[in-house]
Structures are given as structure tokens and as C-alpha cells.
Amino acid sequence: MPIISIDKLSSYYDNRQVFSELSFDVEDGDYICITGENGSGKTTLMQCILGFDIKYKGSIIFNGFSRRDIGWLPQKSDTKSDFPASVSEVIFSGFAGKSVLGIAYSSAQKEKAYKNMALLEVEDLKDKSFNELSGGQQQKVLLCRALCAAQKVILLDEPVNSLDAASQNEFYSLLKKINNSGITVIMISHDIERAVKEAHKILNISNNGFTFKKAECYLEDEYKTEGNYGNTI
């Protein structure tokens, strides 16, 4: 049974339709890349899934978990450059939505946080100031926060955009590790070539419709389309 079923989803942004009748299923353990041109509604789709205040028609059904249990790595983080926060404070804030009253986090939450820190290799940073980290390190810390918030699924919105090539490679290999540990990964990406290499499935949205297929099929089909296109000229 799919863990997220999206059926005939249409959404509007500024009264303009961004995508229509989008249907696809997310299976447990999937690694899905969402691609498409600017303005095709990739981020809007993610916001619909997260339950933000977005107008949409159609249905999004979660099986076995709630949308609050999704870990999210936003495209542009809302954080201020002078905010005094240590890395561990930032990571633990992934639990804030679920934490009971008070200052302390539960021992289960602590255990999960340290496990995630080890997985993402950010343990050494935990007492550092978040704002004094490099862009790549900050992104890893925010990924760790998303993992703490996540039960099964993480959503990432163009996470490697602002990173240099070396940090991008490191980030992709961490995502693979996360996915191998059983977490479902859904990522928006501009870089289709890389997406095809990394992900299991590709959801491509355009203003005319959408395609949802296995990554290896995507490559073949793209090749065919390109071939056909060449022939007609």
C-alpha cells in the first residue's frame, strides 16, 4: 500500500492554475525527484503535501502517518544571520512540534537526534554556532533537523542549489544513506541528469501535464523524444 496517495490534484497560485489532475503514489522507501520548469508548481505541490495554506482540488491521503511527521528542508531557510543558536539547538527544534511542555526533550528524542547526527556526520559541529558554519554544513544541519521531525518521509526543495560541487556530492551521498536507512525521500531538483542518477522515480511536471516513471525509463524516453524531435527537423 502506498504511504502517500495523490489523486487528481490541481492547484492555483495567484488565481493561475499551476498544475492540474496530478496523480501519483509514493511507496515506502521510495526516492523520488520532482523536476520541471520554473513556475510549473513543484514547490506548490510540496506545500500542498505539507498542508500549507494553498488552494487545491483533489486528494492527498497519508497511510500510517500524519503530514506532521514529514521532515522538510525548505528551499530558502527563514533563518536570520544573527540568530544566536547552537547546532544542537537547531537540530533538536525538529522535535518541537511533538515535544511535550517544558524545556527538556525525551530520552527517545535525544537518542534519535544523536543517531541522526552520526548518520549525517555532524556530531563534531553540535556545540558550534549555526551561523558560523559554511553553507554546506548549515544544509547538513537543517537536513538533520528535518530527519528528527520525520517518521517516514523527508521532503527537500532544491537542497543543493547554493552548494559547491564537492558539497553537492557529499549531500547526495548522505541522501542515499538516509534512503538506505529506510526513509522515503522526495526531492525537488533542477538538475535532471543528476536526479536520474540518484533517484528511483522521476515526477516531471509541466504546464501541459505530468509524467511519473522509473528513473531508468525516464532516460530512455527522453532519448527517444529527442531522437524523434531530431527526425522531424
Add this chain to the structure above:
Amino acid sequence: MEILSKIFEYPFVLRAVITGVLLCCCAALLGVNLVLKRYSMLGDGLSHVSFGAAAIALAFGFAPLQFSIPIVIIAAFLLLRINGNGKIKGDAAISIVSTSALAIGITVANLTTGMNTDISNYMFGSILALGTEDVVYSVIISVLVIALYIMFYNKIFAVSFDEKFAASSGINVKFYNGLSAVLTAVTVVVGMRIMGALLISSIITFPVLSAMRVTKKYRSTVILSVIISVVAFLIGIILSFSFDIPAGAAVVLTNLAIFIILNCFS
């Protein structure tokens, strides 16, 4: 030491110290998030509204605290709303609202009671003007602020650090922003009498900025802000008493000195 024992001989000073210390704790706690979320001007705007309300209350013989608190709470919500989605942006909106409220207050005062000592006390603060009622209100508000802050500490951090992420993880962001606005409003009204409407916002921003020179962690920023706020207030009161200057001004100048010193060391 001599001056300390002298100060505490007077019951009005004791009242001022209790009220002031409690309010400084609240202002510092609330201030951390206001400063970090770029809402520092909210305190300033609300203090002017609070002055306008107090002037009207004095003119018509209403109880100033009870009359001002609901009005300032409403103003806080209006300002937050405008900040969120209005056509006029936050800083400009606060400037319009605060100067208008100040103008209304001055006009009403001039037309009725005249610019007497009461009015001047509300503008610049006075430790002589505090009654038992102020002490009671400051105890209630500080217990409320400190208890809520500890109860919701993790959520408050999450909302201040990254509002969008907090919303995605199921935190009711609007509730926490509203709560912070209400508590700031009450703190401003109760603190206005001692610090003065024109100076009260300084105890919301100064201690936090000073603390941020020294530490880069949230929890230590919070704790240090409270300590700096209380120490600056106590030094301010002693200065006010020794040199016969208004308490509000003395506290602000002490905060300024602490801020400059910490800036030199960091």
C-alpha cells in the same frame, strides 16, 4: 552599602524594585524573540499607544491600567496583522500608529487636565508614582510570562528560528506570535509607569543585544538577557536615587553602558 540600606528604608523604593525587577525579567524574555524576529519596534509602538490610552484614562477618570491593557492588546494584534500581510509595511505601520497615539494622548491631556505631573510621569517614568496595584499587576504578569516561557520554550525557539519549518512540523505559529504580542502589550503597560512610555522599549531590546555580543547560543542568550536586564535595572535605580535623575533614563543609560562595554570586549 550605606546607600542601599538608605534606599530600602522607603517603601516606595521597595515597590519600585520589586515591580522593576519582575518587569525586566519579562521584557528580556519577550525581547529575545521580538529582537530576533525583527519586531523590536513593536514594543516602542505599543508604549506610545499605552501612553495615549493612559492620557485618555486620566482625562476621564478611568483607572489607567485597566483601561490601557485591553486597548494596547488590540493595538498589538493590529500591528502584528499589518506586519503580516498589509499594504503598509511593519516599520512604517508602527511609526504611524505610535505617533498618532502619542498625538491623541497629548491633545486629550492638553484639552482636559493639562500637561501635569501625572502625564509627565507616564512619559518619562517615575518610581514615586507606583502603588500597590502596580506591584500586584507586575507579579501576575511576570508569573504568567515566566511560566508560559518555560512551558513553551521549545516551541518558542522553533517559531523564532524558522517560522515556516515550525508551521510544517505542526506548531500553531499564529498562536505563539499572538501570545507574544499580548504578553508584550501587558508588560509595556505595566512597565510604562516606572520606565516611561518613551523609554520602556529599551528594556525589551537593550539586554538582548548586549547578551548577543557575548554568546551565540539561544539558551544562554535568554538567561544572560534576563541577568543583564535585572542588573542594569538595579544599577539604574541606585543611580536614579543617588543623583536624583528619572529612573527610566538611568536604567536606559546603564543598559547603554553595558552594551558599549560588551561591544568592546567581543
